[in-house]
Amino acid sequence: SQARKAPARAPAPRTAAPVIHKVEPPNWWVPHSLRDVFVLVRGQHLAGARVETTTPGIEVARVRSSPAGTWLMFDVVLGDGLTPGPVALTAVTARGRAPIPFTVQAPLDRAGRFQ
Numbered sequence: 001s002q003a004r005k006a007p008a009r010a011p012a013p014r015t016a017a018p019v020i021h022k023v024e025p026p027n028w029w030v031p032h033s034l035r036d037v038f039v040l041v042r043g044q045h046l047a048g049a050r051v052e053t054t055t056p057g058i059e060v061a062r063v064r065s066s067p068a069g070t071w072l073m074f075d076v077v078l079g080d081g082l083t084p085g086p087v088a089l090t091a092v093t094a095r096g097r098a099p100i101p102f103t104v105q106a107p108l109d110r111a112g113r114f115q
Helices: none
Strands: 019-024 027-029 036-044 050-053 058-065 071-078 089-093 096-100 103-105
Touching: 019 096, 036 096, 050 058
Parallel strands: 027 103
Antiparallel strands: 019 036, 036 071, 050 089, 058 071, 089 096
16 A cells, blocks of 8 residues: 655745844833943744834834845844834835733832842
């Protein structure tokens, strides 16, 4: 008897919309002495993506992606007076958009910590 072969899975098209799997770091603290936060995004279909934001006090700089579209790196530049909360970041390609989850948080209370 002959063994049955599983049908081959077709590779995902390179023209699909971006997909976000993981963001490192997923958050940062304000106020903080480091204002440029290096962010690494892992996902699919990220080749050539740009990153947009509509959050006041946030800028995006130095965006680069892998040719295979599996990662995207950029700096989030935190402006003065930024308040804790979600940051609207979006990966944008010719084939679609994907939100990049990221938040700014208030620092932990130092009392009883960091002794």
